[in-house]
Amino acid sequence: MLSAVALAGRGRGRTAPNPNVGCVIVRDGRVIGRGWTGAGGRPHAEAIAIEAAGDVAGATLYVTLxxxxxxxARGPACADLIVAAKPARVAIALRDPDPRTDGRGIARIEAAGIAVATGVEAAAARASMAGFLTRRSKGRPHVTLKLATSLDGRIALPDGSSRWITGPAARAHAHLERARHEMILVGRGTLEADSPTLDVRLPGLEGRSPRRAVxxxxxxxxxxxxxxxxxxxAGLDGVDHLFVEGGAGTAAAFLAADLVDRLLLYTAPIVVGAGRSAIGDIGLADLAAAHDRWRLADTRTLGIDRLSIYERI
Structure with missing residues (x-):
């Protein structure tokens, strides 16, 4: 299932409004088919994996949703494809919250005499499909806020100079993150001061530059x-993952509205002193209210810089 979750990540930022799903088919300890949701939401991961495997009789099919x-009109129901393919077992990470499926897919497969296990690596699958699930549960995209700062929390010198706070490895990682989102957003001040292109400049991923918003x-x-x-x-069509890059006022606006689900903090080993703060006023009146809001999910070294990833509690 974790292999299926990894495959699901390949479709992130390209499948909305459909979920980015991964599927792996195993027989006798060997992978015989795999797939992930295609760009635009079709074909589905299960259809790709079954076609790749050919004969799946007696196999176990792992799918993240x-x-x-x-x-x-764009294709058959995956539950029907699985019933026709006749695997021995199906392992499912998450139940689909879409009312058109929600339990019906599982019931149809079980009715055909195929064993079904649910909740397999559910937490990992939930993280991989955060955009789809956030849209379903909250009616808006999953929001990632990216900040690149000095050790003392500055994003620029007093005159606004900010190239570059972080090194090339951290900047490359940020471009990879751009490729995993349908839309990237900056504030009007950043747009007017920097005229950013906000594209993806990684070899092989140039075609995955997100739509742009201000x-x-x-x-x-x-x-x-x-x-x-x-x-x-909430009204953005076809956007399940939104990447917010700044500046300080925009970061503050999203934080004050409690609309940030994930925080990427790139920290460079430099001290700027007087300079521009990473975040503006968010209206916090009591320090106690700032606690128990963020959980450290991951941390890694990128060249000379440090990336810390926080998730909203």
């Missing part, structure tokens, strides 16, 4: 989306 039970009043440049306030993200 309950196979869909509804027929679409927060604040006024018109957006051609090809960009303008949002007046953070709550407007």
């Amino acid at each position: 309950e196979p869909c039970a509804h027929v679409s 927060l604040g009043h006024g018109a957006a440049p051609e090809g960009w989306t303008a949002l007046r306030d953070p709550t407007a993200i």
Whole structure:
């Protein structure tokens, strides 16, 4: 199942509004088929894996989300494909919250005499499909806020100079994160001061540059989306993962609205002193209210810099 979760990550940022699902088929201890949701949401992971495997009789099919039970103009229901393929067992990480499936896919497979196990590596699958699940549960995209700061929490010199706070390895990782989101957002001040391209500049991933948005009043440049306030993200079509890059006012606006689900903090081993703070005022009146809101999920070294990943509790 963890292999299926890893495969699901390949589709992240490209499948909305469909979930990014991974599937692995194993027989006699050997992988005979694997797949992940295609760009635009089709074909589904199970269909790809079954086609790759050919004969799956007697095999175990691992899938990160309950196979869909509804027929679409874009393809058959995965539950029906699995029933027709006749594996011996199906292991499912998460039940599908989509009311068109929600339990019906499992029931259809079990009715065909195929053994089903659920909840297998559910936490890992939930993290891999955070965008789809957040959209379903909260009606908005899953939001990642990225900050690149000095040791003393500065993002620029007093005059606004910020190239570069972090080194090339950290910047490359940030571009990889861009490729995993459908949309990237900056504040109007950042747009006007830096004219950022916000594209993905990694070899082989240039085609995965996200759509661009700007927060604040006024018109957006051609090809960009303008949002007046953070709550407007709920109306973004085809966006399940939103990457917020700054600046300080935009970061503060999303934090104050409690709309940040994941925080990427890239810390460079430098001290700036007087300079621009990473985050503006978020209206905090009591330090006690700042505690028990974030959980450290991962940390790693990127060249000379340090990445800390926090998730909202």
